[in-house]
Amino acid sequence: MIAYIGRRLLLIIPTLWAIITINFFIVQIAPGGPVDQAIANMQGLGEGAPMERISGGGREESGGQSQGRTGDSAYRGARGLDPEVIAEIEKRYGFDKPVWVRYLDMLKNYATFNFGESLFRGRSVLGLIAERLPVSVSLGLWSTLIIYLVSIPLGIRKAVRNGSRFDLWTSTAVVLGNAIPSFLFAVLLVVLFAGGSFLKIFPLRGLFSVDGQGMSLAGKILDYFWHLVLPISAMIIGGFASLTMLTKNSFLDEIHKQYVMTAKAKGLTERAILLKHVFRNAMLIVIAGFPSAFISMFFTGSVLIEVIFSLEGLGLLGFESTMQRDYPVIFATLYIFTLLGLFLSLVSDIMYTLIDPRIDFEARR
Numbered sequence: 001m002i003a004y005i006g007r008r009l010l011l012i013i014p015t016l017w018a019i020i021t022i023n024f025f026i027v028q029i030a031p032g033g034p035v036d037q038a039i040a041n042m043q044g045l046g047e048g049a050p051m052e053r054i055s056g057g058g059r060e061e062s063g064g065q066s067q068g069r070t071g072d073s074a075y076r077g078a079r080g081l082d083p084e085v086i087a088e089i090e091k092r093y094g095f096d097k098p099v100w101v102r103y104l105d106m107l108k109n110y111a112t113f114n115f116g117e118s119l120f121r122g123r124s125v126l127g128l129i130a131e132r133l134p135v136s137v138s139l140g141l142w143s144t145l146i147i148y149l150v151s152i153p154l155g156i157r158k159a160v161r162n163g164s165r166f167d168l169w170t171s172t173a174v175v176l177g178n179a180i181p182s183f184l185f186a187v188l189l190v191v192l193f194a195g196g197s198f199l200k201i202f203p204l205r206g207l208f209s210v211d212g213q214g215m216s217l218a219g220k221i222l223d224y225f226w227h228l229v230l231p232i233s234a235m236i237i238g239g240f241a242s243l244t245m246l247t248k249n250s251f252l253d254e255i256h257k258q259y260v261m262t263a264k265a266k267g268l269t270e271r272a273i274l275l276k277h278v279f280r281n282a283m284l285i286v287i288a289g290f291p292s293a294f295i296s297m298f299f300t301g302s303v304l305i306e307v308i309f310s311l312e313g314l315g316l317l318g319f320e321s322t323m324q325r326d327y328p329v330i331f332a333t334l335y336i337f338t339l340l341g342l343f344l345s346l347v348s349d350i351m352y353t354l355i356d357p358r359i360d361f362e363a364r365r
Helices: 002-029 034-045 048-054 058-062 064-069 083-092 099-111 125-160 165-179 182-193 217-236 240-255 258-265 270-288 290-298 300-308 314-324 327-355
Strands: none
Touching: 002 099, 002 327, 099 327, 125 165, 125 217, 125 240, 125 270, 125 290, 125 300, 125 314, 125 327, 165 240, 182 217, 182 300, 217 300, 240 270, 258 270, 270 327, 290 327, 300 314, 314 327
């Protein structure tokens, strides 16, 4: 097992390199990069004056000659700007270097977790990620734990009582919950319980109260979870259906196998059969989906929730950075997300062997 873990850890390096490389060159050919964004801001938002003063006021002094010199510019919206202004913008965002130089610089820096600074926020990327990480960890971790802690026992119970009234009404409940979009449910919770139109029971912004510095440790913990009640409720409303039905169907498939019949014939109780025989076989497929479920909850599933509840997490940071073409933040979040996903995949394989010792990844035919 140790040799297998070592090989998997070594495979992380080429996998991470391939993902980063593909995304880097895709982004390079995509229109609307940071230079285009800066030019658009200058042309449309009136932010060009300071840049023109820095570059010597070339645009005003060059007149029609400047427009002629930038007629063949590769940047949309650059017509009429002095080439020196465009060159200054390119240098500011690192686009004065060839693509392959930028690529090699990125690989060298990312190998040491040096992600540089945000192009539009004027702060280090690691600082931004560290600031937003607690929100995403809180939403993803607690949501995933609650979904698994509820769905697995519920799925087992539904398999044992398959076809009963309990099975029918719980199936109806989880399917209805799955049909409700999380962002609409979040809006409903805000309206009902966060001072929208009715009650103001739960807070609406951040993970802690502004005046919570003087609280005791127990008070801070309660305040933390009090802030998470609504956003986590919105995130988990549609998360029970797939895992519950997956667990149920997996257990039903195992319950009807021959070894279960043999165990019953030997006089084992239903509880003993479920825990000692059925559980470790049926749970394999459930565990296999844990990394993707956690990643989904951790990153992609919380963007709208973060917006609605005024929570600044990694999901919102990634979305804003993509819209602004803030490449250092985009690639840094991609790098960290991919690295975390690869490690979680390895953890999933290790959990396979812990639940079912018969699985041996070192076995060879």
